[in-house]
Amino acid sequence: MGTFYLTTAIDYSNGDPHLGHALEKVGADAIARYRRLRGDDVRFLMGMDEHSQSVIQAAARAKVTPREWVDRMAQTFADYWRRLECSNDDWIRTTEPRHVRGVVALLERIQQQRPDDLYVADYEGLYCTGCEEFKQPAQIANGHCIEHPTLELVRTKERNHFFRLSAYGQQLLERIRTGALRVEPEIRRNEVVRLLEDGLQDVSISRQRLPWGIPFPGDGEQTVYVWFDALINYLSATGFPEAGYERVWPADLHVIGKGITRFHCVIWPAMLLAARLELPREVWAHGYVQWEGTKMSKTAGTAVSLGTAIERHGADALRYFLLREVGFENDGNFTWERFDARYIADLADTFGNLVSRSLSMTVSYRDGVVPSSGPDGGDFERAAQKTLAAYGRAMDANDLQQGVALVIELATRANRYVEETAPWKLAKGKRDAELDAALANLIRTVARLVVLAAPFIPSKSEEAWNALGADRTLARVRLGDLANLNVTGWKVAKPPPLFPKPGTD
Numbered sequence: 001m002g003t004f005y006l007t008t009a010i011d012y013s014n015g016d017p018h019l020g021h022a023l024e025k026v027g028a029d030a031i032a033r034y035r036r037l038r039g040d041d042v043r044f045l046m047g048m049d050e051h052s053q054s055v056i057q058a059a060a061r062a063k064v065t066p067r068e069w070v071d072r073m074a075q076t077f078a079d080y081w082r083r084l085e086c087s088n089d090d091w092i093r094t095t096e097p098r099h100v101r102g103v104v105a106l107l108e109r110i111q112q113q114r115p116d117d118l119y120v121a122d123y124e125g126l127y128c129t130g131c132e133e134f135k136q137p138a139q140i141a142n143g144h145c146i147e148h149p150t151l152e153l154v155r156t157k158e159r160n161h162f163f164r165l166s167a168y169g170q171q172l173l174e175r176i177r178t179g180a181l182r183v184e185p186e187i188r189r190n191e192v193v194r195l196l197e198d199g200l201q202d203v204s205i206s207r208q209r210l211p212w213g214i215p216f217p218g219d220g221e222q223t224v225y226v227w228f229d230a231l232i233n234y235l236s237a238t239g240f241p242e243a244g245y246e247r248v249w250p251a252d253l254h255v256i257g258k259g260i261t262r263f264h265c266v267i268w269p270a271m272l273l274a275a276r277l278e279l280p281r282e283v284w285a286h287g288y289v290q291w292e293g294t295k296m297s298k299t300a301g302t303a304v305s306l307g308t309a310i311e312r313h314g315a316d317a318l319r320y321f322l323l324r325e326v327g328f329e330n331d332g333n334f335t336w337e338r339f340d341a342r343y344i345a346d347l348a349d350t351f352g353n354l355v356s357r358s359l360s361m362t363v364s365y366r367d368g369v370v371p372s373s374g375p376d377g378g379d380f381e382r383a384a385q386k387t388l389a390a391y392g393r394a395m396d397a398n399d400l401q402q403g404v405a406l407v408i409e410l411a412t413r414a415n416r417y418v419e420e421t422a423p424w425k426l427a428k429g430k431r432d433a434e435l436d437a438a439l440a441n442l443i444r445t446v447a448r449l450v451v452l453a454a455p456f457i458p459s460k461s462e463e464a465w466n467a468l469g470a471d472r473t474l475a476r477v478r479l480g481d482l483a484n485l486n487v488t489g490w491k492v493a494k495p496p497p498l499f500p501k502p503g504t505d
């Protein structure tokens with residue numbers, strides 16, 4: 001089995017990260033963790049897009065050099081992603097030498113393979129500094145970029161290098177229709193197909209005399225256009241063009257936001273076709289986090305501080321809420337009321353309560369040693385088996401919202417099992433065999449739930465797993481172990497409260 005290589009979009013270094021960035025990163029992280037759980041050899045890349053024009057402006061405002069500014073921003077972003085428990089094993093910055101090498105090598109490769117695909121021409125258009133691209137009439141409303149209604153479009157005229165994107169429409173349609181390049185979810189695929197059917201125009205891929213950027217190979221007057229530069233990060237992080245990059249490339253999954261599908265599902269694969277390189281296998285475009293019905297973004301001025309959101313109930317709770325309530329497919333709303341409600345109902349009263357009572361009863365009635373179960377777990381065991389299968393299907397399809405909903409659903413079922421079997425009555429009545437079976441069934445499914453929840457709430461799962469006294473670490477458990485998980489003899493301890501309610505300890 002080869003490497004499962006997944007990436008997130010790289011972010012502009014022009015302001016602190018917000019909840020919109022966080023949704024993408026924790027969603028991709030949940031996929032990476034799930035893939036490791038399946039046993040895949042995962043390579044997970046995140047990083048920073050540092051050549052944008054807005055860097056020059058932001059650095060000037062802060063009275064520092066662009067270099068000092070991007071160093072500071074990269075540190076800020078990396079710190080947030082660490083707080084949110086992102087498990088990326090690489091972090092690329094587009095100002096790094098390895099990336100500059102990759103960009104130059106890709107351009108030279110296109111020049112060799114398809115020399116007619118690169119040419120020089122004059123260009124005039126309306127440029128959005130928020131998107132860092134020239135906008136077409138359909139992307140402009142009331143004289144402003146649709147994505148950035150508060151920014152002024154800049155009329156720009158210059159002589160640029162162009163990429164013959166128009167030559168690739170049919171090939172891309174073919175790849176998407178056959179599934180060789182999967183664009184998900186379906187609503188995004190349909191948008192991309194419509195875009196391709198309308199026909200493509202060539203794109204400018206350089207800027208004149210921009211001091212902050214990668215020099216265009218063979219032209220001292222021009223720098224590589226920031227988007228053309230940025231997309232190549234996915235390839236340069238594999239070590240391209242050095243030998244061995246093919247062990248990682250092509251990417252199995254690019255996770256991006258729905259606003260940049262044109263770059264990732266049209267321009268990027270066309271660049272790769274021109275260079276005769278393999279295309280990514282899948283692009284997943286998630287929706288936006290909305291705050292009172294509007295997109296969360298810096299320029300729209302509606303951002304809620306990410307730090308405040310993390311501090312409210314902890315990093316795991318925020319990860320859970322973003323993926324369970326906002327979701328990873330369509331737009332979803334973030335409100336403090338819903339965050340608090342989900343925290344209490346799902347995490348404290350359902351998941352946390354189940355773990356706590358199951359372990360406590362095992363400690364009280366069996367000195368913490370998990371007894372061996374009877375031959376048949378009945379309905380409860382069948383519900384658990386059904387969840388295991390459904391969870392795998394949902395997560396394989398990147399349906400994170402469904403995957404995590406299944407975890408809470410089974411935890412609810414397990415709490416009901418506690419009520420049905422009433423172990424405290426069995427203990428009082430000295431019905432030992434029934435008590436053994438009830439506790440064994442319960443702990444087995446609690447252990448399964450802790451594993452299934454780990455991609456979403458990694459540190460709380462780790463705490464719960466450690467209290468289970470299992471025969472191996474959580475990192476060594478695989479999804480395939482769960483159906484016949486044997487918990488007999490595990491030595492459980494009373495766990496710390498996983499999700500304390502506000503105002504209590």
Ligand SMILES: [Zn+2]
Binds near residue numbers: 128129130131145147
């Ligand atoms: Zn824009």
